[in-house]
Amino acid sequence: MIAPLSSASVPRTIALVRYGQIPEVARSRFPEDLAVRRGQKVVVQTHRGLELATVVDIVRRRAEDGDDAVPMEIVRSVSAEDEAKARAQRNALQGEFAAWERRIAEWKVDLQLIDLEVTLDGAKLILYVLNDRGPECTKLALQAAAAGFGVIEVQPVSAQGLVAMPKGGGGGGCGSGGCGCG
Incomplete structure (x- = not known):
């Protein structure tokens, strides 16, 4: 789980990002001092760890108070080192x-x-x-x-x-809420 950005920190913006080998699109927050635009490659912190992603769209210029529940965060723009490591x-x-x-x-x-x-x-x-x-x-x-x-x-x-997790958490199997999502 990603720690919510504190309200004393830099104001946040919400973007849609596409990530994963078999792509998913999700909302992701980022500080306004990070210049992010549509089509930009970024590194995001997901429930799985750090992943490369592409910004699909900027949803909101300024996040609302309830947006601390956005589960992902854009960490930085992709560097040449990130791309080489991913390759x-x-x-x-x-x-x-x-x-x-x-x-x-x-x-x-x-x-x-x-x-x-x-x-x-x-x-x-x-x-x-x-x-x-x-x-x-x-x-x-x-x-x-x-x-x-x-x-x-x-x-x-x-x-x-x-295949998404069923609403309500349980996915069958071991009862952990997902099949191997440790």
Whole structure:
């Protein structure tokens, strides 16, 4: 969870940003002293960690008092180092795809892997799978953790896009509120 910006800090603005290998669009706050414009590449702090994003639009020039609930924050503009790191991570993950398919088969998890992504800060690996949210996602996250792969998020995807958490929190499976969103 991102700590809310204090009211004594710089005034905030709200933007829509697109982030993730299989893109999501979300509201993101940022201080007004950070020059942000439509189409700009930025680094955002998400529930998963630091990720690259693109500003889709500026929603409001000044955030309202209730906007501390906006779950993401634009941290900075993307640097050449950020882009190089993201490229290196993508290249490294290309070699991991087949290994993750083998693990999923060995663990007898009924999921089809469709993509991999790691956060810019390397804090979390995201496995995109073709499935609904449920016990198989939880099983994969638990197997990966038991095998020592660290923090992994299993993100189900359908023909309509990312499968969202059901309203009310529970996603089935382990009862943690999501399948492997540790």
